[in-house]
Amino acid sequence: MSVAAGRASPTRERLLVAARELIETGGYASASVVAIAERTGVAAATLYRHFPSKEELFIEVFRDVCEGEVRAMQAAADAAGPGAVERLEAVLATFARRALRNRPQAWALLAEPVDPLVDAERLAYRRRYAEAIEGELRAAIDAGEIPRQDVVFTAAALVGGCGEALVGPLSSGAGGEDVVASIRAFVRRAIGSEPR
Amino acid sequence: MSVAAGRASPTRERLLVAARELIETGGYASASVVAIAERTGVAAATLYRHFPSKEELFIEVFRDVCEGEVRAMQAAADAAGPGAVERLEAVLATFARRALRNRPQAWALLAEPVDPLVDAERLAYRRRYAEAIEGELRAAIDAGEIPRQDVVFTAAALVGGCGEALVGPLSSGAGGEDVVASIRAFVRRAIGSEPR
DNA sequence: ACCCTATGTGAATCGCGATTCACATGGACA
DNA sequence: TGTCCATGTGAATCGCGATTCACATAGGGT
Structure with a gap:
């Protein structure tokens, strides 16, 4: 029925x-x-x-949108330069660019209060994203490009940090390539990449 | 009436x-x-x-709790060693310790879905916290301890990053001094403090 | 022609917590 | 003693969106 x-x-x-x-x-x-x-x-x-139910519909929408985001970031990684650090920067920069281009959606994806079921989906999405970053971090460590560190922690902090920076204070101010540049710089420092 | x-x-x-x-x-x-x-x-x-209304009650509770947190972090900063970087580390480490000691409260303060009015309060709190960090960052830059950077961005990213790392993946695993150590390391790198 | 199922609809109904109401009670104070 | 006001209460009521209901309609297969 x-x-x-x-x-x-x-x-x-x-x-x-x-x-x-x-x-x-x-x-x-x-x-x-x-x-x-x-x-x-x-x-x-x-x-x-x-x-x-409405929640099921939301979950499906959420999944579709996230799928697109993840795909875009993977593409960015693959299209990036040779170094592992390059790849990491590219991923986060893409994340930032897309979020800035569609603020409301980014807000909905990252922070807007929502029913528990959808919220669980959000956690899963963040987790997945963090895992992708973890992978890149390990590669960078193995390649000797960055110092040894708690990759799970760093990955989570990067996701949270970039997310906050994107939906928080910048939600008002301009959102051009300068923000992306700040993200790149922050990421480079946060992972411990050698300056310059 | x-x-x-x-x-x-x-x-x-x-x-x-x-x-x-x-x-x-x-x-x-x-x-x-x-x-x-x-x-x-x-x-x-x-x-x-x-x-x-219930919301007003919540807002008052929220403010009280936040007030306590902010006070604790200020105290930590003042009790820290001489360097500006020391102070920053102390603030974030205190933030982390307190959050780990009382996870549910941290979750409520940082991430739990809630009515718009209370949510606005949360934003204000985060903003305030980020501002405090901005101040420390500027001091560190003026002291020449860390490189020049977009302090508003870095501050937001630190708040978001530490918050995410605390309510996210670690919400399950253990939460001892090792997490605090990870935070300190992450903060040191993220602000661009010279290694060691 | 007949039935059966998939799809669609306007009008209830439901759930459920916040909020209001009409009515105590008890101490202050003149 | 009589009045008032602050405080407290159990029992409605309210709001409001999600969800269900009883009833079409159409196309397709037999």
Whole structure:
């Protein structure tokens, strides 16, 4: 009588898109079931023909968006110069650029208050991102480019530090390449890369 | 007929304490009006004899707790060794120690989803904390102990980084002096202090 | 033609915590 | 003694979004 929803369906897809757009614009708070349905051009009840609950819909949106972000950062790493430090800088710089280009989305992804289930998803995303950085850190250490350190800690601190710096004080001021430059400099220092 | 509440009153004080204890134990989520009143030993309606709303009560609790944290960190700075870098390390290390000693409270202070008004308070607190760090950073730069840098950025990143590292991955693992040591090392590197 | 399922809908209903209400009680004070 | 005000209370009420309901409608397979 409900749920299941094989997977694909035009309406289902449009619901996801609508939710995503609403979240990108005004955060989770503005993405009520009614608003999502309205923007999709269907009745609120229709949402429940495709998703067991609003949270499930959110989770799917969240995953999709995160997937895109992670992919972009991996691409940045692979396209970066040879050194491991280069790769790390590229990853964080890409993270920053994308966040600055779409502030509301970054806010929703990183910090906006949200239901527990979605929040769990956020933690998972952060964890995953931190893990990617851990990998790069280990590579850099093995390559002798940076000193030995607690990579789990450093990775978490980098994610948190860049996140805070992006949604915090800069949420008001300008957000150009100078911010990206600050991030690069911070990252280089934080990981203990030799100056210059 | 309500509000005002001159300021002091035994019951008022006990309500604040009860709310604080509940928050420290189970976060904001577990601190409903009924729960707070129950723990205080009064009826729910009584809360409204002393506070215009639950949010106002929360804000007051939040401020009190933050005040204590900030005071502790200032004390740590003043008690630290001579160098500006020493002071910075001491501040962050104290921040970490206190957070590790009382994880739930740290979580509530730093990251737990909460109503907009209280959230605004949180932002203010973070801002204030970052400002304190900015001051120390400037002092360190003037003293020539660390290189010139975007202190606003670095300060925000340090707050975010340490916060994330404390409520994130470490929320599960052990939380001893080794974590504090990691923080010190990270801070030293992140601000660009000369090795050793 | 007939039924069955997938999809869609407007109008309730539900849950649940915050908030208000109408009514005590007890001490201060004239 | 009588009035007032601060404080306290159990029992509604309120708000508000998520969720369910009873009822279409359409296309497809037999």
